[in-house]
Amino acid sequence: xSALTQPASVSGSPGQSITISCAGTSxxxxxxxxxxxxxxxxxxxxxxLVFDVSNRPSGVSHRFSGSKSRNTASLTISGLQTEDxxxxxxxxxxxxxxxxxFGTGTKVTVL
Amino acid sequence: EVQLVESGxxxxxxxxxxxxxxxxxxxxxxxxxxxxxxxxPGKGLEWVGFLRRKTYRGTAExxxxxxxxxxxxxxxxxxxxxxxxxxxxxxxxAVYYCTxxxxxxxxxxxxxxxxxxxxxx
Numbered sequence: 001x002s003a004l005t006q007p008a009s010v011s012g013s014p015g016q017s018i019t020i021s022c023a024g025t026s027x028x029x030x031x032x033x034x035x036x037x038x039x040x041x042x043x044x045x046x047x048x049l050v051f052d053v054s055n056r057p058s059g060v061s062h063r064f065s066g067s068k069s070r071n072t073a074s075l076t077i078s079g080l081q082t083e084d085x086x087x088x089x090x091x092x093x094x095x096x097x098x099x100x101x102f103g104t105g106t107k108v109t110v111l
Numbered sequence: 112e113v114q115l116v117e118s119g120x121x122x123x124x125x126x127x128x129x130x131x132x133x134x135x136x137x138x139x140x141x142x143x144x145x146x147x148x149x150x151x152p153g154k155g156l157e158w159v160g161f162l163r164r165k166t167y168r169g170t171a172e173x174x175x176x177x178x179x180x181x182x183x184x185x186x187x188x189x190x191x192x193x194x195x196x197x198x199x200x201x202x203x204x205a206v207y208y209c210t211x212x213x214x215x216x217x218x219x220x221x222x223x224x225x226x227x228x229x230x231x232x
Binding site for chain 1: 148155156157158161172174175208216217218219220222223224225
């Protein structure tokens with residue numbers, strides 16, 4: 001099972017919106033509505049931002065939203081803030097043999 | 112509050128073994144899977160494996176890269192999960208995270224702070 005493909009970096013100015021893509025296949029992202037997104041600040045553990053494509057856990061800002069179209073999932077950050085500068089990873093359920101696969105990760109820079 | 116605390120990491124030589132522990136609190140440990148994710152230095156996240164809860168077969172699944180070398184176990188009476196790592200290779204060098212995974216869910220809603228493992232001669 002190969003890692004999901006994300007852009008290495010995405011940047012934006014404060015207040016802008018950015019979108020991070022997560023490209024998979026018909027065996028993972030395209031097959032299940034089980035895409036999740038994680039935020040990781042340097043030296044810290046990842047934190048769940050979005051689950052099941054578009055659901056947010058309690059306590060996560062509404063500025064983070066997820067979506068999916070066929071084999072590609074996306075995370076949009078609206079009203080970009082300096083504290084959003086971090087690495088972001090997508091993950092998808094991929095079936096019984098290899099249940100979970102992560103994306104390659106995207107570094108978000110706030111200009 | 113969900114808390115997961117990993118321990119047991121360190122420096123080992125190739126071919127040696129190491130056992131990591133994950134001590135949980137703030138939830139009923141036995142109702143959840145024991146799941147491990149790792150992150151090599153400067154790299155992305157990699158799923159390692161999980162152990163189902165005992166009331167749902169109690170069986171485990173592993174990533175191909177560790178299958179046959181790593182074993183996940185649990186002691187529900189102590190709320191501790193374990194990752195036994197044998198025949199370690201340099202490519203196993205990573206920070207190992209214990210995460211919470213619920214039955215029927217496909218996301219990790221709680222993470223420990225991680226414990227570093229370095230495999231080097």
